[in-house]
Amino acid sequence: MEQRTVLVVLFDGVQSLDVTGPVEVFTGAGLAHGGDGPAYLVRTASLDGELVRTSSGLTLVPDHALPDAPVPHTLLVPGGMGTRPEDPALIDWLREHGPRAERLVSVCTGAIRLAQAGLLDGRRATTHWAYCAKLARDHPGVEVDPDPIYVRDGHVATSAGVTAGIDLALALVEEDLGREVALTVARHLVVFLRRPGNQAQFSVQLSAQTARREPLREVQQWITEHPDEDLSVDALAARASLSPRHFARAFQAETGLTPGKYVDRVRVEHARRLLEDTSDGVEEVSRACGYGTPEAMRRAFLKALGTAPAEYRRRFHPVPPAAAPAAPTRTITAHADR
Template sequence: MRTVLAVLFDGVQSLDVTGPLEVFAGAELHAPGTYRIRTASLDGAPVRTSSGLTLVPDHSLTAAPASHTLLVPGGHGTRNPAPEVVAWLREHGPRAERLVSVCTGAILLAEAGLLNGRRATTHWAYCPKLARDHPAVEVDPDPIYIRDGHIATSAGVTSGIDLALALVEEDLGREVALSIARHLVVFLRRPGNQAQFSAQLAAQTARREPLREVQQWITEHPGDDLSVERLAARASLSPRHFARAFQAETGMTPGRYVDRVRLEHARRLLEDTSDGVEEISRTCGYGTSEAMRRAFVKALGTAPAEYRRRFRPALAD
């Protein structure tokens, strides 16, 4: 039996705790005797979450059982963490077989020196702070979660669920993880290197109407000719003026925006339809399956067929 221990503190975000723990609890229902879930606060007293809920821990940190998976959630309480909590993590974190953080829980791991020399992520809004305050940590703001050795860090709330599902799949197999995902009405799991933002969320909305219209056009027509020249014509601007204005107002080049939109559209078709890879590549503007494969490997580290296998194994077979 694997003990999953969640560290609680005042100001913790409740979903950072309950999201991953619901996954492990679901695994225990499907495969009894696999996980034992425990929670602990500094002194064993109840803690008040950032949403006002009160969580009652099982133990104090000093009396907590040895853990297989040590879960460190985030929340407002990570801004000024109790030194005793950081000291406890510094001592006990290396003893856990798996050390997992959700959202700004990565800041607590960094404060304890456990992320030095490692690649890590956290919520996108706190990645600059993590990088600035802990230069020994290689901070990557893009993925929803990162595994580096026995340490795994994740971004916002839902990515903690994705990471927990990945860990359950690692421990108990795909079928158990799939059953839990179905019960929770979530994807089996998003790949860890999936971006925290969609293209539309990652890019700012342009202030000027012609550029906003072009952004929407790209999203609705990923298979069309989306060259700078054609897009500039839609905005009634010269290509050079359009490219500069688009980047200034959205924060990314037209080419980068087009690449993200096409990748997202292709992923949705792989997940939700039985269309073949060749057909999807044409629909999304890649032209050939090889061009789409290169785009997937570059952005996600996996080929389209493997991506589909993770989400729709029946279709991949």
């Protein structure tokens, strides 16, 4: 198996977890794949090869100066406070050398550096939620999606803040070396195998605005605490002592979401937590979340997360390799699924 080089760019003010999270994933995967040698050769480099100080005060020792570093398979640009002031020399290096990498990855505000180098033009990307508006404003050629924890667009992958870099790194390992290797690394790091990339950065309660008027705030709380109840506009309007039309208009004006969309998001989020944290069956979860039937919940998951409830659960409660039943032998003809 060909060894893949992962080069992580370092600079003063870098967020240490943006560096160490993916490094631990790739290093662990390199040892876990069971080949003759490590599957990944992970290296770090600063522009001048000198020590860098992270935003938390830790000092990192790079392996190379960037001009002397080998052309990597995967070039990873982390984020942090160091991305706020412009760094023309680093941007110039990225502009020249970034296209040479087979895979270009950013964590958190590292996407801003890629955009400054013109490497995200015409692409869909994400970054830390607090900087999505800035990325979109400063780089109109980038299609910024503020919701997912990571985004893949061709050979370029961008992720949201801090721990999302671990999710993205696990996804890349799964793509390179298979699910079992990614699962082994996730278990070692005591993290989920990986959250789906289109999972929202925020819970619905955080992403939606809090209503100003107390009756509407009470309705928001009621929805959160009683996802299995009748949450139709008529029922919710009655709780707020408003007419259905007045309630729907006021709720959207004060929260930024229609009552129906808010309810949909709360139910999906509640179902996710039950699938992650309990052993309840899909049918039981669907009833507890107000869907009524597993098929209704399945449609909601596919629309919101791009995956079915059963597959979502497998990412959090995978069958150990030794216990997995042997797949029946069969011959299939299929197109590539990705």
